[in-house]
Amino acid sequence: MDRLSRENAGHGAEPGNTGGTCLGGFKILWDCAHFSLFYENAQDPEYVLDICSTLSESQLNLPFFTFGLDQRGQYLGITVESNAAPRAQEILHNFSAQSDKAFLKAHKSSILSIFPHRNRPEIAASLLHAFSESKIQPAAMANSSAAISAVIDRGLAPQAAQALFGPFCFNTYRTPEDWKLAQKGKEKIYKEIIASYQEKRPKVYSLNWDLDLDLFEVWSPSDGLGSFAELIRRLDRAEVNLAFLVSFAVGVNQEHKFFLAFPHAKLDTVQEDLRHLTSCRIILRPRTVSVFSMNGPHFGDRYGIAALLFRCFYEALIRPIAVGCTVASIMGLVESDRVKAATEAIKASFDVPAVMEKQH
Amino acid sequence: MSKKYILVVDDDPDLVETVAMMLESKGFEVGRAYDGVEGEESIKQRRPDLIILDVMMPRKDGYVLCAELKANEETRDIPVVLLTAVGEAVPTTRYSHADGMSTEADDYIAKPIDTETLWEIVNSLLS
Numbered sequence: 001m002d003r004l005s006r007e008n009a010g011h012g013a014e015p016g017n018t019g020g021t022c023l024g025g026f027k028i029l030w031d032c033a034h035f036s037l038f039y040e041n042a043q044d045p046e047y048v049l050d051i052c053s054t055l056s057e058s059q060l061n062l063p064f065f066t067f068g069l070d071q072r073g074q075y076l077g078i079t080v081e082s083n084a085a086p087r088a089q090e091i092l093h094n095f096s097a098q099s100d101k102a103f104l105k106a107h108k109s110s111i112l113s114i115f116p117h118r119n120r121p122e123i124a125a126s127l128l129h130a131f132s133e134s135k136i137q138p139a140a141m142a143n144s145s146a147a148i149s150a151v152i153d154r155g156l157a158p159q160a161a162q163a164l165f166g167p168f169c170f171n172t173y174r175t176p177e178d179w180k181l182a183q184k185g186k187e188k189i190y191k192e193i194i195a196s197y198q199e200k201r202p203k204v205y206s207l208n209w210d211l212d213l214d215l216f217e218v219w220s221p222s223d224g225l226g227s228f229a230e231l232i233r234r235l236d237r238a239e240v241n242l243a244f245l246v247s248f249a250v251g252v253n254q255e256h257k258f259f260l261a262f263p264h265a266k267l268d269t270v271q272e273d274l275r276h277l278t279s280c281r282i283i284l285r286p287r288t289v290s291v292f293s294m295n296g297p298h299f300g301d302r303y304g305i306a307a308l309l310f311r312c313f314y315e316a317l318i319r320p321i322a323v324g325c326t327v328a329s330i331m332g333l334v335e336s337d338r339v340k341a342a343t344e345a346i347k348a349s350f351d352v353p354a355v356m357e358k359q360h
Numbered sequence: 361m362s363k364k365y366i367l368v369v370d371d372d373p374d375l376v377e378t379v380a381m382m383l384e385s386k387g388f389e390v391g392r393a394y395d396g397v398e399g400e401e402s403i404k405q406r407r408p409d410l411i412i413l414d415v416m417m418p419r420k421d422g423y424v425l426c427a428e429l430k431a432n433e434e435t436r437d438i439p440v441v442l443l444t445a446v447g448e449a450v451p452t453t454r455y456s457h458a459d460g461m462s463t464e465a466d467d468y469i470a471k472p473i474d475t476e477t478l479w480e481i482v483n484s485l486l487s
Contacts, residue, residue: 024376024393024394025373025394025395025398113373116376116377116392144374145374145377146373146374146376146377147373147374171398171401172397172398172401182395182397182418203472204472205379205382205472205473205475206382206475208381295374295375296472297471297472299374328372328375329374353474354475356385
């Protein structure tokens with residue numbers, strides 16, 4: 001049992017720490033630009049593929065990317081480092097200008113990632129609560145296999161880092177100042193190293209499936225993150241795993257749209273808890289979904305991964321319901337009856353040495 | 361018989377989780393650390409039977425930590441396997457496979473980790 005287990009992930013476990021749930025660490029990618037694009041057309045699978053392909057052709061790496069599909073349309077959250085922002089802006093503006101059903105919003109941003117989450121709703125809840133207390137509205141969120149990332153306003157990133165030292169403690173950073181010192185001297189990943197991977201067929205460590213989950217779509221008002229966090233925290237107490245999370249800030253009021261997946265075996269518990277969330281609109285998708293995740297060397301640093309994924313799914317006539325890329329992973333949701341086809345599609349484009357399945 | 365305890369140290373949390381899952385599926389107990397300093401702290405708290413150590417990390421890289429462990433009488437017997445994403449020689453970095461082989465580490469794996477190679481190395485060093 002390590003120090004992050006449910007039993008001891010608690011409060012003030014480390015002398016000198018501020019208290020809270022003990023995590024391994026957090027990272028901030030400071031100078032980024034985030035683009036939120038909503039396309040009010042759910043029927044066009046080529047739209048996201050064309051966008052990702054165009055970004056890839058321009059060799060734009062996406063350190064953060066989210067996609068969601070519902071009956072209203074398609075949601076995209078695309079983050080690039082600031083030096084790539086002008087080109088990304090041009091591409092995305094061109095796409096949005098082609099249709100009066102596309103709505104684009106851009107702003108300077110940072111990506112904050114905390115880890116590891118161990119699929120515990122408590123971690124997401126504490127992060128959302130910290131944001132709510134600090135009046136920080138995440139433009140988008142996504143989990144990877146180990147981390148939860150949030151895209152936040154660039155100007156609020158130092159405040160966000162500070163806000164983590166309360167709900168969380170970090171073994172080797174006792175204070176925000178310790179953390180700042182720890183960031184110094186981090187060696188830049190050399191472009192040559194990335195380039196040595198870029199032209200190769202992406203190899204992943206394994207393709208991991210989390211099978212038979214229920215997908216909830218939740219719309220939370222921008223001032224409702226605190227209540228939402230409290231509800232998610234209750235799921236942790238019931239030992240419900242949070243298998244998938246992506247979110248988008250949508251519309252003039254920047255309402256938060258969440259795609260959340262929990263094990264089907266815990267459906268009754270989740271439904272009972274979500275019933276209390278009166279400030280939010282909630283939809284349970286009628287069919288179960290499954291989550292895939294992959295990561296590989298420099299997955300987070302090389303361009304074209306999202307484009308390759310959407311291409312292989314498009315050719316196999318598979319429509320992912322939601323996708324999140326952050327840190328060094330890509331995760332996505334498909335309907336459970338498409339797992340076999342999705343596995344074959346992924347294996348046709350990625351070098352996959354092993355497929356692992358987890359059933360709840 | 362108690363499970364063998366392996367510590368995985370890498371600043372890519374997803375990679376740590378991936379390797380940990382692989383090892384746990386084979387019955388090992390796995391500790392996780394996300395940079396060299398945290399790895400060092402973790403080793404002080406609990407002596408691992410084997411360490412899988414990334415070379416490119418903030419604060420303290422894998423070479424430095426490996427050298428410190430091998431210079432210390434109490435830890436020099438712990439097998440260390442270095443990990444790097446620089447499988448081929450990249451002239452601008454010292455983190456290539458060849459550089460790793462010149463350290464005192466017990467073995468060296470280039471990313472992406474080949475599962476069979478990982479088992480072979482882990483089993484050989486723990487036997």
